[in-house]
Amino acid sequence: MYAEAIKAGIEVRRYDTAPPSLDRSLGVRLRRLKKIVGALKVLWHFGREHPEGTVYCSLSGGFGLLYEVCLIGVARVARLRVLVHHHSFRYLDRPFWPMHLLVRAAGPKALHVVQTRSMGEKLQQRYPRAVRVLDMNNTIFMGSPISARQLLSDRTPFTVGYMANLSRAKGLDDMLQLAELAQRAHSTMRFKIAGPFENPADEAQYRQRLSRLANVDYLGPVYGDAYKAFWQNLGAFAFPTRYRNETEPLVVHEALRHGKPVIALGRGCIAAQVGDAGHVLPPDGDFAHEAWRILSEWASDAGRLEHLQGLAHAQYNALHRESLVALTQILQQIKSKPTQDP
CATH class of the missing domain: 3.40.50.2000 (Glycogen Phosphorylase B;)
Structure with missing residues (x-):
């Protein structure tokens, strides 16, 4: 999404909160926690500088969602609009309490981006507070069709x-x-x-x-x-x-x-x-x-x-073609001014 937003002329500030490795050791977790704390500070200052801004968050599939609950919570307090991108079926095939927390933290005006319509339907069935859902498949991040x-x-x-x-x-x-x-x-x-x-x-x-x-x-x-x-x-x-x-x-x-x-x-x-x-x-x-x-x-x-x-x-x-239409809708939302407070 970063490259697509830049091409659309959107001012973007990127902050990487991913763990430094797939190792689940205490040291790796502490280093990620340090990243999250830094991201919280960045979000707060960004919200004060850009009161009509949007935070885009690519979501984890497991307990990393708890970090993202904190990020989204600060974004809401900073009065930023929230756009979250789902990439896992872990919390769709069965209930997962961290996702319940995240959907609640994101609020009813958050835009939830999923890969397919059926994935969006599962999300809303499992977590009814996810009111606004848009499906955008991943071909948008791949090459053009081959002739x-x-x-x-x-x-x-x-x-x-x-x-x-x-x-x-x-x-x-x-x-x-x-x-x-x-x-x-x-x-x-x-x-x-x-x-x-x-x-x-x-x-x-x-x-x-x-x-x-x-x-x-x-x-x-x-x-x-x-x-x-x-x-x-x-x-x-x-x-x-x-x-x-x-x-x-x-x-x-x-x-x-x-x-x-x-x-x-x-x-x-x-x-x-x-x-x-x-x-x-x-x-x-x-x-x-x-x-x-x-x-x-x-x-x-x-x-x-x-x-x-x-x-x-x-x-x-x-x-x-479908992914291009969805991407246009997402970028238009990011560029538009909110009609009401998030």
């Missing part, structure tokens, strides 16, 4: 891509099981897997499984030209995430942007992301066997696959 001409590629043999921070939660076990099914069936289907292992302690056993799969190319982390090359010659993209806080994975948008139909488990906003451009399975279902059946059908029907690839491209274009 249909650029999507053409040689798709023989049929290849399925998968990219993630590799772990059981992100679906690596499901992908390996899928590749094992294909290998036992003597299928010509191939798989490209990219990304770092999330837990170095698990890497050895996963590499051992990979070494037994002749139909899998493990590429490791990919950047730059290697990242672009990953998307070439894919027939489809798979994302069997079981991560409980999954919301709107950017890699699914990236697959659609490259015209790749997606088969995934329906966590978070994934069903709304994919739409008709693929197949979304129940979030706790048997991914490997169902995906093997569906991907085999796609691979054997060139006409259907081409149609799905066109739908993937169209889905990304539609989502990107």
Whole structure:
């Protein structure tokens, strides 16, 4: 949002309150607390200098929300308008008392930005005090749609891509099981897997499984030209995430942007992301066997696959247009003068 606000000519003061690392030690928590105290002071002085200003806060998914309750509370006292951006389903799938506190602190005039309409509906059902909700998907922070001409590629043999921070939660076990099914069936289907292992302690056993799969190319982390090359010659993209806080994975948008139909488990906003451009399975279902059946059908029907690839491209274009409209609404609110006190 920072870059978009700057491009819109909005004066922005940015303050980073993120923890210095993912370590949960006392030292890291104390350093973050020091950051929060500094942010509280900045907010208070900003409110006195800019009584018609807005505070934008990207929210945590866990108990970090308690820090943000303090920030938003000071923003309200300083008479700043409040705009909060939600990125987690943790407090949507089940009640979470820190979010109750945050919604109360933000007040009825706060604008809650979510990724999809269904996410907004869940937010309001769970926390009725969140009165004003606007959905803006994450394609706004990604590249422009790729032209249909650029999507053409040689798709023989049929290849399925998968990219993630590799772990059981992100679906690596499901992908390996899928590749094992294909290998036992003597299928010509191939798989490209990219990304770092999330837990170095698990890497050895996963590499051992990979070494037994002749139909899998493990590429490791990919950047730059290697990242672009990953998307070439894919027939489809798979994302069997079981991560409980999954919301709107950017890699699914990236697959659609490259015209790749997606088969995934329906966590978070994934069903709304994919739409008709693929197949979304129940979030706790048997991914490997169902995906093997569906991907085999796609691979054997060139006409259907081409149609799905066109739908993937169209889905990304539609989502990107929607996100541009939502961004315009957000920036207009920030620029406008409040009609009443927040």
